[in-house]
Amino acid sequence: MxxxxxxxxxxxxxxTHAKFVKLYLEGEMPLYTLDELKEKSFHELFDEHEYLALSQRVYEPGFFADIxxxxxxxxxxxxxxxxxxxxxxxxxxxxxxxxxxxxxxxxxxxxxxxxxxxxxxxxxxxxxxxxxxxxxxxxxxxxxxxxxxxxxxxxxxxxxxxxxxxxxxxxxxxx
Structure with a gap:
């Protein structure tokens, strides 16, 4: 066996992380660059409001479809x-x-x-x-x-x- x-x-x-990065960079006036997003986690970079807004995207239809x-x-x-x-x-x-x-x-x-x-x-x-x-x-x-x-x-x-x-x-x- x-x-x-x-x-x-x-x-x-x-x-999945790359999907979040893509969504963030496509959003309204991102504060961080791709390089910064590769160096630190979202928890380290974002305030509570920013983190919550991005993490809620997993509830949207289609989020998991094209990762x-x-x-x-x-x-x-x-x-x-x-x-x-x-x-x-x-x-x-x-x-x-x-x-x-x-x-x-x-x-x-x-x-x-x-x-x-x-x-x-x-x-x-x-x-x-x-x-x-x-x-x-x-x-x-x-x-x-x-x-x-x-x-x-x-x-x-x-x-x-x-x-x-x-x-x-x-x-x-x-x-």
């Missing part, structure tokens, strides 16, 4: 599928429109992952896989297997988990 890997979508398979795939994700996941049972574990219930949009996104960008291996949930502590690749330390803290923290501006201070900076790093660790 193959070992199992659960992979988060947002900021792991899908470049770019993380560089290297398709190739490495295809290789992982040769060695592991791969599941996509995404907290889709938090945002009402995201369930359908995430389903469609997976069908379009990762057609080899069957819908049987989609897990849309709220609490990832129920996952029973050998590995979890996620960008949120809180999800790894309650996970029983081995966790990999996918590098992001919002988690760079966390040192509790094994950090992977790219899909290339995941390939080196798991293939």
């Amino acid at each position: 193959k070992q199992r890997i659960a992979i988060d979508m947002d900021d792991v398979m899908a470049d 770019e795939v993380m560089e290297g994700a398709q190739e490495v996941i295809a290789e992982l599928m040769q060695k592991y049972d791969v599941f996509v574990a995404s907290a889709a219930q938090e945002f009402p429109n995201s369930l359908r949009e995430k389903w469609d996104w997976l069908q379009r960008h990762f057609p080899a992952i069957t819908w049987h291996n989609y897990i849309f949930l709220g609490d990832k502590s129920v996952l029973n896989t050998d590995y979890l690749i996620d960008d949120l330390p809180r999800n790894l803290r309650t996970f029983q297997g081995e966790g990999f923290l996918f590098d992001a501006l919002h988690n760079r201070e966390d040192t509790q988990f094994r950090r992977v900076k790219s899909w290339h790093d995941i390939a080196k660790a798991l293939l």
